[in-house]
Amino acid sequence: MAFVFCFAVSLLLSMWSTAKCSGIPEGALHMECRDRYFVIAVDLSFTGDEPLFEAVDGTGVYAITRWYSAQCGYSVRLLPLLGHVELRASYFSCHTDNKDDEVFLFNFNLAVTREGREDSYALNKTCSPSLPWSPREITCEENYMEVSVRSEVACPARTVKDDWSALKPAHSSTTSDWQVTFQRNEEQLPPMALSDARKKGYAFGLTDGRLVFRTPYGQPESFSTEVNGVPVEEVHATLFSRQSWVVLMVDLVTACSMYEGSYDDSGYMVWRTPEVPYRSLHGTQLNIGLNGELVAQPVAEDRRFVVGNINATVQISVPLTAEGGYRKSFVLGDLVEIYVFHLYFEQILADEHRVETRVRFQRTLSTPLLPHPVFTVNQTVVDELSFTVYLGDVPEDVELVALHLNGDKFTVDFKNTRSHNITKVVHPNNTLGYILMVPFDDPVVLLQFSDDAVLHYELNINYTLTILPENEPFHHLTSVMAFIDASPPAFDAVCSTSGISFSRDHRPYDSLWEISIGSDLLTPELAAKHGYIMSNDSQSLQLMVPLFSHGYKYDRVTLKGFYGSFKILMRDHTTSEVESSAIKSCPFSTNELILCSTLGRMTVVADMSLAIPSGGLPARFNLVEKLCGAKEKNGTRALFSFPINTCGTAIKLSMGNVTYQNEIFYSGKVHSDAAERVMVQCTYPLASLHRLFTTFRFESDTAGVGSIIHTARPISDMSLSIEPTAALQTTPASPAVARMHADRPSTRYSRVPSFHQLASVLKRKSTRIQAK
Numbered sequence: 098m099a100f101v102f103c104f105a106v107s108l109l110l111s112m113w114s115t116a117k118c119s120g121i122p123e124g125a126l127h128m129e130c131r132d133r134y135f136v137i138a139v140d141l142s143f144t145g146d147e148p149l150f151e152a153v154d155g156t157g158v159y160a161i162t163r164w165y166s167a168q169c170g171y172s173v174r175l176l177p178l179l180g181h182v183e184l185r186a187s188y189f190s191c192h193t194d195n196k197d198d199e200v201f202l203f204n205f206n207l208a209v210t211r212e213g214r215e216d217s218y219a220l221n222k223t224c225s226p227s228l229p230w231s232p233r234e235i236t237c238e239e240n241y242m243e244v245s246v247r248s249e250v251a252c253p254a255r256t257v258k259d260d261w262s263a264l265k266p267a268h269s270s271t272t273s274d275w276q277v278t279f280q281r282n283e284e285q286l287p288p289m290a291l292s293d294a295r296k297k298g299y300a301f302g303l304t305d306g307r308l309v310f311r312t313p314y315g316q317p318e319s320f321s322t323e324v325n326g327v328p329v330e331e332v333h334a335t336l337f338s339r340q341s342w343v344v345l346m347v348d349l350v351t352a353c354s355m356y357e358g359s360y361d362d363s364g365y366m367v368w369r370t371p372e373v374p375y376r377s378l379h380g381t382q383l384n385i386g387l388n389g390e391l392v393a394q395p396v397a398e399d400r401r402f403v404v405g406n407i408n409a410t411v412q413i414s415v416p417l418t419a420e421g422g423y424r425k426s427f428v429l430g431d432l433v434e435i436y437v438f439h440l441y442f443e444q445i446l447a448d449e450h451r452v453e454t455r456v457r458f459q460r461t462l463s464t465p466l467l468p469h470p471v472f473t474v475n476q477t478v479v480d481e482l483s484f485t486v487y488l489g490d491v492p493e494d495v496e497l498v499a500l501h502l503n504g505d506k507f508t509v510d511f512k513n514t515r516s517h518n519i520t521k522v523v524h525p526n527n528t529l530g531y532i533l534m535v536p537f538d539d540p541v542v543l544l545q546f547s548d549d550a551v552l553h554y555e556l557n558i559n560y561t562l563t564i565l566p567e568n569e570p571f572h573h574l575t576s577v578m579a580f581i582d583a584s585p586p587a588f589d590a591v592c593s594t595s596g597i598s599f600s601r602d603h604r605p606y607d608s609l610w611e612i613s614i615g616s617d618l619l620t621p622e623l624a625a626k627h628g629y630i631m632s633n634d635s636q637s638l639q640l641m642v643p644l645f646s647h648g649y650k651y652d653r654v655t656l657k658g659f660y661g662s663f664k665i666l667m668r669d670h671t672t673s674e675v676e677s678s679a680i681k682s683c684p685f686s687t688n689e690l691i692l693c694s695t696l697g698r699m700t701v702v703a704d705m706s707l708a709i710p711s712g713g714l715p716a717r718f719n720l721v722e723k724l725c726g727a728k729e730k731n732g733t734r735a736l737f738s739f740p741i742n743t744c745g746t747a748i749k750l751s752m753g754n755v756t757y758q759n760e761i762f763y764s765g766k767v768h769s770d771a772a773e774r775v776m777v778q779c780t781y782p783l784a785s786l787h788r789l790f791t792t793f794r795f796e797s798d799t800a801g802v803g804s805i806i807h808t809a810r811p812i813s814d815m816s817l818s819i820e821p822t823a824a825l826q827t828t829p830a831s832p833a834v835a836r837m838h839a840d841r842p843s844t845r846y847s848r849v850p851s852f853h854q855l856a857s858v859l860k861r862k863s864t865r866i867q868a869k
């Protein structure tokens with residue numbers, strides 16, 4: 098329920114005495130004395146539909162009907178926003194017992210019809226106004242004007258003189274009774290007897306010290322005018338009485354601003370009253386307040402009321418946020434609101450004789466229906482991978498009850514058990530805000546993946562809000578989107594002498610991608626298996642791939658060096674499809690190198706320094722078959738590149754491997770005085786060579802393992818066993834090139850010169866393996 102209302106009610110509750118009346122529930126009835134009137138307030142929940150008040154005095158019981166109340170000084174208002182009905186009774190109202198204008202007793206009945214039964218409660222309230230009566234007091238109530246004047250000042254000299262003309266008709270009267278004559282504008286109406294005037298709705302009373310005159314608005318004798326653009330209703334009555342040869346005359350003027358109030362768009366409800374006809378010659382004092390509470394002008398201004406005097410008109414601007422104002426939300430297509438203020442306003446003026454006049458106004462001001470749109474703000478921060486949407490300016494009598502997120506309904510329970518959640522914020526200006534957070538990966542979020550690798554997240558929100566207490570629903574829609582450039586992560590790559598280093602900073606949505614080397618997912622285990630050096634902290638991923646480790650490809654082999662390249666694949670996390678790759682090619686140089694390609698090409702860079710006979714010229718090398726010379730040579734180093742089954746290569750089958758071996762000779766033959774022989778060989782797993790038999794072309798699933806074997810003992814025949822002194826081995830699976838020392842004779846080689854012969858050997862071998 099609205100904060101303003103609750104506050105106002107509790108304020109009233111704390112101030113008002115609660116009458117304990119048998120039958121009326123405690124708290125349902127409040128009676129209070131105000132400076133010039135009684136206030137009786139009864140809860141609508143108790144009275145049900147409009148209750149009936151009856152004024153009671155020694156002469157009888159008088160129903161306070163609409164017409165009767167205007168005539169007799171009562172004002173009944175239904176205040177649904179406050180939930181009660183209020184009766185204001187002037188201390189000079191017709192049936193109030195008055196003791197010396199100081200103690201007033203109001204006896205009344207409250208008649209309530211419930212479930213077809215009428216209950217009547219006899220109640221009374223006694224009040225003694227703390228504020229002394231001013232010589233002249235005017236009350237502009239909602240439904241009547243009342244003026245009371247002190248009897249002594251009722252007949253100032255000026256008035257007698259000015260209204261001398263009013264005496265004339267009095268002379269012609271034969272009765273000594275009081276009569277009244279009205280002046281409408283400049284027109285003097287014929288006098289009438291008080292009893293006739295009373296029948297027309299006018300009330301006259303004489304208390305101990307005061308003369309009271311009251312009139313409903315809109316009487317035929319009243320006149321409406323406009324003063325400085327403000328509508329005013331004025332009644333000018335002159336009471337006179339001829340007693341023997343003395344004529345008594347009382348001039349009673351009452352004028353009230355009928356301005357209904359206007360709303361200015363800056364957030365103020367404006368009300369005006371012209372300074373005339375009660376022009377003050379000695380300064381005007383203003384008191385302003387809401388709901389019958391008056392405070393002095395400076396205090397009101399502290400409360401953001403604005404009081405101005407424009408064009409001889411007093412203008413009061415009530416801020417919409419004023420305490421004691423009432424607001425209510427409605428749905429009229431969109432959300433609208435209305436503010437209602439019960440303005441109480443008092444002017445204290447003094448005329449040329451310093452005779453004080455108090456003018457009081459009771460006015461209900463209400464704004465037009467003002468739009469009060471709720472709004473949403475997209476507070477999404479894409480890096481947080483979550484939608485954040487703020488729904489603001491929700492009035493306090495409006496409650497968020499449900500949400501449709503992309504069509505799925507969720508109730509708002511603030512328990513936040515789901516991945517999305519909603520938080521309520523209460524602002525000092527009595528509006529509410531709701532913060533909705535929905536992670537991008539929440540199942541309700543719509544996701545589209547566009548061709549240019551941009552993730553498109555979309556959340557359509559349909560807020561269901563209801564207005565309390567009626568529970569009338571309305572909806573507010575908004576749609577938020579977020580775009581994420583989900584292009585595959587890019588790696589930085591740096592060459593070093595020992596390998597290639599890849600690095601990449603983590604991005605929040607990297608989980609969309611997986612990294613693989615060939616077909617293998619990059620994991621710490623894979624890295625360990627292949628000798629990659631991987632470090633992965635919260636900031637970045639570093640991967641150092643040593644040269645010759647698994648996954649390298651080599652090309653552009655020359656004596657000066659060669660290029661090694663390594664490729665990292667980025668696969669879509671869900672489909673495992675390769676979306677992009679990072680490939681880096683680096684120049685490397687080694688003294689020796691042997692590569693055994695999948696297509697059966699052996700590429701060797703060998704250092705022949707110890708295989709050159711003493712006195713021999715460098716750079717004259719060939720393979721077993723003398724015609725197969727070096728492709729490139731420089732001093733003691735030579736580069737050969739040849740298909741493995743040519744150039745006199747020997748082949749050896751052993752335990753699932755095929756080994757191709759050749760030898761590099763200095764100038765065509767073995768020189769017995771050379772320090773060593775240089776053997777080169779490639780070993781392929783037999784299982785990877787099956788395609789050979791279908792294509793008659795060398796093709797291996799894997800690259801072969803190459804070795805350059807430097808043996809010390811000169812050998813004269815290929816069939817002799819060799820004892821290597823050192824060997825260089827290049828394997829696709831081993832992390833580094835090493836110069837190895839083999840200390841045992843290992844393999845016997847037979848010479849198989851023809852490719853077709855080899856094929857038939859392999860075929861036999863293979864069928865045997867397959868038959869197993």
Ligand SMILES: *[C@@H]1O[C@H](CO)[C@@H](O)[C@H](O)[C@H]1NC(C)=O
Pocket residue numbers: 118202204219220221222
């Ligand atoms: C006023 O009401 C009280 C109880 O409600 C009652 O005791 C008292 O007699 C009443 N006074 C008059 C003057 O009616």
Ligand SMILES: *[C@@H]1O[C@H](CO)[C@@H](O)[C@H](O)[C@H]1NC(C)=O
Pocket residue numbers: 324325326407408
């Ligand atoms: C003062 O009132 C007159 C008459 O209604 C109007 O013409 C004039 O514009 C007003 N001046 C200001 C400053 O409001």
Ligand SMILES: *[C@@H]1O[C@H](CO)[C@@H](O)[C@H](O)[C@H]1NC(C)=O
Pocket residue numbers: 483513516517518520534535536
């Ligand atoms: C709400 O959700 C967001 C994103 O899922 C999360 O960061 C936040 O901690 C959650 N807040 C609460 C109160 O649950």
Ligand SMILES: *[C@@H]1O[C@H](CO)[C@@H](O)[C@H](O)[C@H]1NC(C)=O
Pocket residue numbers: 489490524525526528
């Ligand atoms: C209330 O305060 C909040 C937060 O300061 C602001 O966003 C909102 O616009 C204010 N509403 C009104 C009606 O002033």
Ligand SMILES: *[C@@H]1O[C@H](CO)[C@@H](O)[C@H](O)[C@H]1NC(C)=O
Pocket residue numbers: 501559561572574
């Ligand atoms: C919003 O939700 C309400 C309640 O389910 C529904 O009636 C209304 O059609 C929805 N509005 C839109 C635009 O989807």
Ligand SMILES: *[C@@H]1O[C@H](CO)[C@@H](O)[C@H](O)[C@H]1NC(C)=O
Pocket residue numbers: 475476477478479576577578579580
């Ligand atoms: C909402 O905010 C996000 C992040 O700032 C932005 O990408 C998007 O364009 C905004 N607008 C809408 C309508 O979602």
Ligand SMILES: *[C@@H]1O[C@H](CO)[C@@H](O)[C@H](O)[C@H]1NC(C)=O
Pocket residue numbers: 612619620621633634635638
């Ligand atoms: C690196 O660490 C992040 C978490 O910090 C993890 O999400 C990612 O899968 C890791 N990457 C690899 C290749 O292990």
Ligand SMILES: *[C@@H]1O[C@H](CO)[C@@H](O)[C@H](O)[C@H]1NC(C)=O
Pocket residue numbers: 656731732
């Ligand atoms: C031969 O090798 C030497 C030393 O390694 C080098 O300086 C020279 O440039 C090379 N010559 C050719 C033609 O490659």
Ligand SMILES: *[C@@H]1O[C@H](CO)[C@@H](O)[C@H](O)[C@H]1NC(C)=O
Pocket residue numbers: 751752753754780782802
């Ligand atoms: C086949 O050759 C590889 C590489 O040299 C070696 O690791 C493996 O042990 C050999 N297999 C057999 C059965 O000799």
